[in-house]
Structures are given as structure tokens and as C-alpha cells.
Amino acid sequence: MAMKRDLLSVTDLAVGEVQEIFRLAKTLKGRRGPEAPQPLLGQTIALLFQHPSLRTKASFDVAVHELGAHPLYMGNDEVKMGTRESPADVARVLSRYVQGVVARLRSHAELQAFADAATVPVVNALTDGEHPCQALADLLTLDEHSGGLAGRHLVYIGDADNNVATSLLLLAPRLGVQVTIVCPAAYAPSGEVLAHAKRLGGAPVVVEHDPQRVNLAGADAIYTDVWVSMGQDAETAARKAALMPYQVNAALLQRAPERCIVLHCLPAKRGQEITDAVLDGPQSAVFDQAENRLHVQKALLQWLLAGR
Numbered sequence: 648m649a650m651k652r653d654l655l656s657v658t659d660l661a662v663g664e665v666q667e668i669f670r671l672a673k674t675l676k677g678r679r680g681p682e683a684p685q686p687l688l689g690q691t692i693a694l695l696f697q698h699p700s701l702r703t704k705a706s707f708d709v710a711v712h713e714l715g716a717h718p719l720y721m722g723n724d725e726v727k728m729g730t731r732e733s734p735a736d737v738a739r740v741l742s743r744y745v746q747g748v749v750a751r752l753r754s755h756a757e758l759q760a761f762a763d764a765a766t767v768p769v770v771n772a773l774t775d776g777e778h779p780c781q782a783l784a785d786l787l788t789l790d791e792h793s794g795g796l797a798g799r800h801l802v803y804i805g806d807a808d809n810n811v812a813t814s815l816l817l818l819a820p821r822l823g824v825q826v827t828i829v830c831p832a833a834y835a836p837s838g839e840v841l842a843h844a845k846r847l848g849g850a851p852v853v854v855e856h857d858p859q860r861v862n863l864a865g866a867d868a869i870y871t872d873v874w875v876s877m878g879q880d881a882e883t884a885a886r887k888a889a890l891m892p893y894q895v896n897a898a899l900l901q902r903a904p905e906r907c908i909v910l911h912c913l914p915a916k917r918g919q920e921i922t923d924a925v926l927d928g929p930q931s932a933v934f935d936q937a938e939n940r941l942h943v944q945k946a947l948l949q950w951l952l953a954g955r
């Protein structure tokens with residue numbers, strides 16, 4: 648029997664596999680509606696969420712439905728994983744009912760324990776460690792807007808020690824995208840993540856700390872995310888104070904070329920990490936990016952569950 652495949656980290660996918668998923672996502676994007684094939688007909692996919700979600704929940708629900716399968720959503724109030732029963736037991740039980748699990752868990756270590764016990768594929772829908780489906784949608788969006796990824800330059804500004812930044816750092820360079828991180832020293836990617844990105848190879852990663860001096864003349868995308876991720880509420884004041892100079896606003900964007908798109912995984916805290924003028928401006932690709940969550944996740948689920 649073939650080994651089940653999980654997507655817990657972007658590093659679970661080889662470059663060729665990501666490219667295959669992108670090709671499939673582009674095909675599926677142009678082939679929606681009642682005539683579209685339903686390769687997962689008769690399957691059930693559990694959607695298990697410990698945190699709130701708009702995009703991830705809605706896009707996976709629609710993706711599963713459009714592929715012909717049944718999405719079984721369960722919020723944490725009913726499952727109470729970790730208090731009512733262990734992640735491993737939840738995984739063992741769900742594996743007897745469904746063909747795959749999409750899980751948004753608070754802790755990456757818990758997701759790992761869950762996936763180790765599951766006998767069906769598990770997809771990470773965000774943990775404190777990574778947000779791999781987001782990174783896939785982000786790079787698909789850059790690919791579409793820039794006509795390819797090789798040689799592109801992505802500048803990530805803000806909290807660079809979070810799930811979104813980590814997944815980007817572990818994926819973008821391998822696809823030929825040069826990454827510049829602009830962040831305060833206290834919110835820089837960990838040495839472990841930078842070393843991992845380096846081991847994986849690909850385009851260079853540069854970390855800078857001065858948002859006024861960073862050269863944006865060659866930027867193809869400027870990316871930011873919230874300064875306070877889910878579960879970090881107690882750190883709000885300190886984070887806002889340290890990260891305010893890293894706001895993506897009109898003055899910053901003016902230093903980038905006109906072709907440069909603006910990306911944000913959303914939800915955004917308007918007026919904090921990004922201003923209305925930028926988020927709603929002509930260079931913003933954030934709603935294409937949100938839409939691409941659907942197409943890339945459909946491709947991922949089909950690739951994982953309908954045979955490769």
C-alpha cells in the first residue's frame with residue numbers, strides 16, 4: 648500500500664510537486680461549474696478548526712464540495728481536542744470515517760502528533776509554526792501576476808517570526824524567488840528557520856532591519872501580515888510599538904516599481920501593518936491571493952487524494 652502523504656510543512660513538497668500542483672490549480676481555475684469533473688466523489692474530508700477562520704474554512708469547504716466530496720466541519724467547541732481527548736485519539740477515530748483531514752490547530756507539535764496517528768492524509772490549515780496552503784496561494788498569485796517565479800523578488804515586511812513568513816521562507820527560494828525580510832531584530836525569523844531555508848537551497852534570503860533604507864527598486868511583491876497572530880494577544884502592545892515603523896503605506900510603496908504587487912494573507916488590521924490606500928490601491932493583489940486559496944487547495948486535495 649502506498650504511504651499516505653501529509654502537508655504539514657511546505658517542506659513536505661518537492662519543487663516538482665509544487666509545480667505540478669500549480670499547473671493543476673491553473674487548469675481547475677478555468678474549469679468550474681456543474682460540468683467540472685468530481686475526482687473525489689463519494690469521499691468525506693474532515694475540517695477541524697481550533698482557531699477562527701474565514702478564508703481557510705470557506706475555501707476548503709468549497710474546494711471539497713466542488714471536487715465532489717463532503718466537507719465535515721468541526722469546531723473546537725464540539726471536539727475539545729486536548730481536553731476531552733488527545734490529538735492522537737481524535738486522529739485515530741476520524742481516520743475510520745473520512746479520507747482526509749484538514750486541520751487548523753494551535754500548536755504545530757500537536758498537529759504533528761495528530762498526523763503521526765492518522766492513517767489518512769492530513770493538511771495543515773495553519774498552526775503556530777506554518778501556514779503552507781497560504782504560501783502555495785501566495786506564490787501562485789505572484790506567478791500569475793509576474794508571468795513566472797524564477798528571478799522574482801519578494802520583500803516581506805513586518806513580523807517575520809510567524810507562520811506565514813516561515814512557510815514563505817521555506818518555499819519561495821526553492822522556486823527561484825529571492826526573498827528580502829525587513830523586520831525588527833526581535834521579530835526576525837529564527838536562526839533555525841534561516842538555516843533550514845539555506846539548507847534547502849535556491850535563491851538567496853536577505854534579512855534587513857531598516858525599512859527606510861531597504862532598496863525596493865527591484866521588488867516584484869511586497870508582503871505583510873498582522874503584527875499579532877492568533878494566540879499572541881498578550882503581546883499586543885509590545886508588538887505594535889516595535890512594528891509601527893514597518894507599516895506598508897503609500898510612502899513605502901512609492902519606492903517600489905509600478906509592477907510591484909502587494910500581498911497580504913488577510914485578515915488585515917487596516918491602519919496597523921497596512922494602510923487602506925495600499926490595501927485598496929491598484930497594486931494590491933490581495934483578493935486574487937484570497938481567491939487562489941480555493942484553486943490551489945482544490946489542486947492539492949485532488950493531487951493528495953485522487954491519486955497522482
Ligand code: CP
Nearest residue numbers: 700701702703912913
Ligand atoms: N489567510 C487566512 O488563513 O485567513 P483565515 O484565518 O480567515 O482562514
Ligand code: NVA
Nearest residue numbers: 809811876877912913
Ligand atoms: N499570522 C496570522 C495569519 C492569519 C491567517 C495568524 O497566525 O494569526
